[in-house]
Amino acid sequence: MSGLLGQLEFLRPHWLWVFAALPFLAWWWRARRRARSAWSESVDPHLLAHLIEARGARRGAPGPALALLAFVLAALALAGPSWRLGTQPLWEQGTPLVIAVDLSSASLADDLPPTRLLRARAKVDALLRARAGGQVGLVAFADDAFTVAPLTADAANVALFVDALAPDIMPVDGHRPARAIERAARLLRRAGFDRGDILLLTGDADAAARRAAASAAGDGYRVSVLGLGSARGGDYRDTAGRVRAARLDAAALRALAAAGGGAYAEIAAGDQDLRALGVLEATAVAGIDRGGRAGVRLDEGYWLLLPLLLLAALAFRRGGMLGAVLLCLWLPLSPVQAQQAQEREAAAEREPAEDLIGGGLWRRADQAAHARMRRAIEAFRSDDFAAAERAWRELPGAEAAYNRGNALAKAGRYEEAIAAYDRALALRPGMEDAVANRAAVEAAMQRQPPSGPRADAAGEPREGQPPQAPQEGSPPPEDEPGGDTPGKGEGSGDEQQDAEPPPQPTDAQAQEDADAAQRERMRRQLQAEDPGEDDQSAAAAAETSEERELREANEAWLRRIPDDPGGLLRAKFQLEHERRRRGGAD
Template sequence: MSAFWNALHFLRPHWLWALLALPLLAWWWRVQRHRLNAWQGHVDAHLLQHLLVRGGGAARAGMIVAALAYALAVLALAGPSWRQGDQPLWQAQRPLVVVLDLSSRITTSDLPPSRLLQARAKLARLLDARAGSPVALVAVADDAFTVAPMTDDAANIRLYLDELSPEIMPVDGQRADRGIASAARLLAQADFRNGDILVLTDQAGDGAANAAAEARAQGYLVSVLGLGTAAGAAYRSNDGTIGHAALDASSLRAMAAAGGGRYEPATPDNGDLAALGVASPALETVGASATPGGGKAWRDEGYWLLIPLMALALLWFRRGAALILVGALWLPMASPAQAAGIDWWQRGDQATHARLEKGADAYRQGDYPTAEQAFNGIDTAEGQYNLGNALAKQQRYDDAVAAYDRALRLQPGMADAVANRAAVDAARKRPPSPGDGQGKPGQQGSGDQASSGAKGDPSEGKKAGQPQPASPSSQSASTPPSGKPGQAQAGKDAQPPRTPPKASPDPAAQAAADAAQRERMRAAVGEQKGSRTQPASKDAAATQAETAEQRERRQAVDAWLRRVPDEPGSLLKAKFRLEYERRQKEGR
C-alpha cells in the first residue's frame, strides 16, 4: 500500500484548484434554500423556527451527495495515476528516395572493384541503417524507372540489389534531372510533404540543378553521393565504345546546393552516409519517451472514478427511474443481436472491415461458402469484388459476373474486376470438353482455361500465366491483403494471359511418336534390370490416357510458363522496357 501512495500523482494537477470552490458552492446552496422558503417573508424569524417541520436530514444528505459527486468529477479530471504502461509513440520519419545512376559509366573501376559494386554495398548499408523507415529506389540512365516504390520493408528493395546493372536499362544515357523528378513524384504520391532525395552519380548533367531546385520548392532536400575519383578510369559503353569517366565534384556540389542538401564523395566506410544525414532518419517523437519504437507512460486511471460518479448520479432520478435506466443500458448487451455477432460499439466502417477480414480468412482457407456469406451485403467495390471471387471458386459463374458488374458500377475501371470478369465470363460460355471429369475444380482446360485458372477461377490464372508485377509488395487476387482483403494491387501487367499458340501441329502423329518413345523407354529399363518389361508408372499411364486435345492444352500451358521470367533482374529489365516503349508511344 505504501508503494501505491508513493506512486500516486495527478497528470493534470491544476484541476485540483476546483476543489477550493466546493465550500463556496455549499454556502451558496444553503443560502439559496433559505431564501426560497415561502414562510420567511410572512412570519417573524423567532416564530418561524417553531412553526416549520424541518426535513434537515434529507436536505443535508442531498448536499453531501452533491459535494461528493463534485469532488469525484474534479479528481477524475485531474487524472490520477499510480502505474506505468507501454505507450506506443507517434513518430514522423523523413522518407528517403535513392536515385541510382545506372548508366554505363557506373562500370568504371576507379572505385575498386567497380563503382557499381561499391554503390550496391552503400545501398545495403543504407538499408540496414534505415530499417523500418520509408525508403524507395529509382534507377536512372537516359530515363528514370521505379525499382521499388515507397516501403517500410527494406527486404523488398534488397531483392533487387544484386540485379542492378546497366544491362536492365532500356537505353543508355545520364539524366540525373529525370531521376530527381521521378523521386519527387514518388514522395508526392505517398503524401509526404517533406523528405530526402539521395542521388548516386559521378556528374550532374544539364538540368540537374534546376530539377533539384524544383524538388526543394516542393519540400524535398536533394543530397548527392559522388561515385568515382577525380582521375577517373576507362569504361566500355553499351554500344562497345571506350570512354573515360571522372568524378565532377563541382557540378555535384552545385546540384546539392540547389536542392538544399549536402554533397559527399563516396568513402570505404559509412562516414559519407553519416555526413549526408541519411543513414538514420530524423524522428519527431511525441510522448513521454524518446524511444524509437515506444516507451513507458503514466496511465490515466481517472475513468475508474466515473463508476461511483454515475452511481451517485442515479440518485437524482425520480423513484423507479434508476431501475429503468439500468435496464435500458443492459438491453443492448442482452439483445439476441449480440449473439448474432453484431457489435454495438463499432462504427459502420469498422463492422464492414471486420467482415472483410473474416471473409478473407475463410477465402485463404478454402472455405468459399463462408467467405461468400461474409462478403455478401457489403456494398463497396472491394466487397463485391471479393464476393465475385468467392462465387467463382464455387463455379457459380453467373452470380460471380453479376458481383463483378456491381463492383465496376461502384468503381469504374477497377482493373482486377475487369480482368476477372472477362475470365469468368469466358469460362461460363465455354462448352464442357470431353474428359473434364464433371468439371472438378483444379483441372486444366483449354487455352482460355489457362488464362482464367482452375475452371474459371481468375486468381489461379494470374498465378499460373501472368508476368509477375515488378513490385514485390503487389499481391494477386487470390491472396487478399490485410486492411482491404481481396483487393489486388496489380495494374496492366496483372491482366490474365491470352491463349498461347498451339504447340502440336499434328496431334495424331505426336500421339504415335509418344507411344513409340514410351515403348523404347520400357524396353531399355527392362534390359538394364534383366526383365522383359516394366509396368508403366502412374504418370506414364495418365499421360497415355490423355486425349490429343488435352495434351495440346497441357503443352500450351507449359510453353507459356517457360516464357515467364523467374529472376528479379529479368523482371526489372522487361518492366523497364515495356515502360520505356509506352512512354515513347505517348511522346513523353
C-alpha cells in the first residue's frame, strides 16, 4: 500500500484546488439546513440549540456525508490520479518537402531530350510516387513564384497538377529562383514547421538565389538543387519568338546548394539523383527512432466513477432506483404480441436461415417477397424445380403464377402447370406467354406415354422441356401495389433472364405458333433491355436535314475545344499576379 501511495501522481493537480471550497460549502449547507428547520418558525432562535429531536434527525440523515463523499471522489477523478506507467508508440513527424519547378521559357530547351520541362515533370512525378512519409507541396516559378499545391500528406493529390506545369501558365516570363525559395520557405513557415526541405529544379542561379537559400537555411529549411540541362546547352524560343540558348551552370547551382545547407545533383534517368539529395524519405524530427515506444502515465480516474454511480443511485427517491433496475431487467424479457410471434415463426418456416441472420426480421413485406422471388429463380436455374415451385406459390400476382407453371411443367406436373397458367390468365387476361405455354403443355400431355408422367424420362427430351424460364427481371413488389408485377410480355423487366427454348410439338401449327411467340418475346426483351436505342433511332428518323446539319456543326465545334488542363492554374496565377501588382496581401 505504501508503495502504491509512493507512485501516486496527479496528471491534473490544479483540480485539487476545489477542496479549498469545502469550508464555504459546509457553512452554506449548515445555514441552509438551519433556515429550513421545521421548528424555526415556532421556536425562538436561542432555544433551537436545545432541541433533542432535531439533533437526532440531523445525526441520522446520510445526505451530507454522501454529498461530501461524492464531492471528494469527483475532485480526485478530475485531478487524474495515476499510479502506474504504460507504453505508447512514438508518433514521428517526417520533415516536409516543397518542390520548386522552373517554368521559365528556358525549360523548353532541348538539351535534355525531349525537353527540360518534360524531364522535370517526369522526375517530380517519380518523386511523389516514391517518397515515403512527410508532407509535400509544389511551387512553380518564372519571373515570380506561385503555389501550385500547398503542403499536404496526400502526394497523389499533388501529382494531379504535374501534367499541367508549362511555361504558358505563368503570367510573366523570367527566371528568378530566389522568389521560389522565398515562396517555399513561406509555405513551410505558415504550416507551422520549423524544419523542412526545399528542392529546386532549375538550370542556373544568381546571387539573389544564394542569399535567399542562406536565409532559408538560417530559418531551419534546407535547400537542395536538382540541375536541369547539360553543359553543351540547348536552344529554345522565348515568349517573343527569339531563339536563345540555355546551358547548365553547375557551379552556380552547387554554390546555391551549399548556401542552403543542402546537396546538389544533376538530373539522371534513374533515382540515384533523388537518393543523393536525400528527398525520397522524410527524415525524422528530433532524431526519434522509428517504431520506438515511450512510457506514459495512465489516467486511472475512471475507476472513481464506479462509486460515484453508486452514490448517484442512492440520491434517487427511496425505492425508485430499485424499480428502474427491475424495469430494465424486465423489458428485454417481456413477451411480444402473439400475432407478431406467429408471423415471425411463419416467416422463419418459409425463409431460409440466412435471411434471419442477414436481417430478414427487419425487412418489409415487399422486400421479403422480392428476396423469395430471387431464390425461386436461383432454384430454377439449379434445376431444383420443386423448391422453385414452392417459392413461386407463396408470391402473389400473375407473374408468380406464370413462373410457377413453368416450374411445374419442368418437373413434369402438367396438369398443375395448366392450372397455374389458368390462374395467371385469370389475374391478367390475354397474357400471351401464358397462352403459348399452356398450349405447349397441353400438346405435351397428349403425346405423354402411359409409362410415366414425363416423356423425357423415356428418352424424348424435347417433350419435357419447360415452356419458358421464370421471368427474373420483374421488379420488386414495392414498385406496383397489389403484388402483380408486369410480365415480360409487356417489356417492363430490368434484367430479364434468357428464355428457355420453346417446346417442340409435333403439330406443325403449334410449332409455328410457338416460334412466333418466341420471336415476339425476344423482340420485347431487347426493347426492354435497351429502350433508349429505339428512342434514338426514332428521333434520328424524325430529324430534318436542317436539324441534322445543326447537330453535326455543334458536334464539330465541341471537338475543336482544346483540352487545356492548365487553364485553372493559369487563371489562378494571373489573379495572384494582379493582386501583387496592386500591393495586395500575398
